[in-house]
Amino acid sequence: MKIQDLGALIGDVMLFGGPYSNEQATWAALNAAAARGIAATNVICTGDVVAYCASPARTVALVRDAGITVVAGNCERQLAAGAMDCGCGFEDGTACDLLSAGWYAHVDKEIGVKDRDWMAGLPDVVVFTHCGRRVAVIHGGVTYIARFIWSVSAETVFSEEVAALQAQVGKVDMVVAGHSGVAFARDVAGVRWINAGVIGMPAHDGTRDTRFAVLSERGVAILPLVYDAEAAFADMEQVGLRQGYDQALVTGFWPSEDVLPPELRLPDFANG
Numbered sequence: 001m002k003i004q005d006l007g008a009l010i011g012d013v014m015l016f017g018g019p020y021s022n023e024q025a026t027w028a029a030l031n032a033a034a035a036r037g038i039a040a041t042n043v044i045c046t047g048d049v050v051a052y053c054a055s056p057a058r059t060v061a062l063v064r065d066a067g068i069t070v071v072a073g074n075c076e077r078q079l080a081a082g083a084m085d086c087g088c089g090f091e092d093g094t095a096c097d098l099l100s101a102g103w104y105a106h107v108d109k110e111i112g113v114k115d116r117d118w119m120a121g122l123p124d125v126v127v128f129t130h131c132g133r134r135v136a137v138i139h140g141g142v143t144y145i146a147r148f149i150w151s152v153s154a155e156t157v158f159s160e161e162v163a164a165l166q167a168q169v170g171k172v173d174m175v176v177a178g179h180s181g182v183a184f185a186r187d188v189a190g191v192r193w194i195n196a197g198v199i200g201m202p203a204h205d206g207t208r209d210t211r212f213a214v215l216s217e218r219g220v221a222i223l224p225l226v227y228d229a230e231a232a233f234a235d236m237e238q239v240g241l242r243q244g245y246d247q248a249l250v251t252g253f254w255p256s257e258d259v260l261p262p263e264l265r266l267p268d269f270a271n272g
Helices: 023-035 056-066 074-079 095-110 113-120 155-169 228-237 245-251
Strands: 003-009 013-016 043-047 123-131 133-137 174-177 184-188 193-197 209-216 219-226
Touching: 013 023, 023 209, 023 219, 023 228, 043 113, 056 095, 056 113, 074 095, 074 113, 123 155, 155 174, 155 184, 155 193, 184 219, 193 219, 228 245
Parallel strands: 003 123, 013 043, 133 174, 174 193
Antiparallel strands: 013 209, 123 133, 184 193, 209 219
16 A cells, blocks of 8 residues: 655645546636645545546646646556556446446546556555644545445444554544545544545536535535536537436436435436
């Protein structure tokens, strides 16, 4: 396990996950950090820089040029290894599994050797201190990088992950994760667990806005990110990614609820 220690961070810290090859959302997130006076040294991404959307190479270039800190997501690990799928942990034959074949093939075609080498060097865990709190940033889970952890997951899930994490990095007060695509905050297993959300895809809530988090001396705020979703949708149409995630950008609803626990599924949602 590769661990990167950023030391003590002073001032607000911006945290987000899943740029997901969404160039427009990535620009918006970086501009939001600048507007808040948050330096690149205080911006951390929880991984999956590339995934569903149209512009993987340009999104990686934006992130790398910005000089922000990035934790490896399963997509980065899979691309660096030359794997044939995204490693998201979708159950075989589900809609998410079948849809992933299309967007992963697009990403795999677009991402070159230098970017894969960069991905191979990304840390599994980032740690830092902030206002007296010790914070660890991961992708999905420590026991499994693509583990889906939700606001409604059992406390034993969090306890297992916190124990595995602290065995690697020592005691922490806060864990920041991503992967699942839905932001939340929960006090559980002796820590404050934050999912910072993702910027590249809406949170299956009927709005186009995506999510990011800001850590300040007062605590953590989960905030909406407004960006040009129509332009991101048009880019997906242009490259032929018309499997449902294109529509999700403008409708605010995912093409499938397969990955969601029953408690978080929408009562009137119908796939397709």
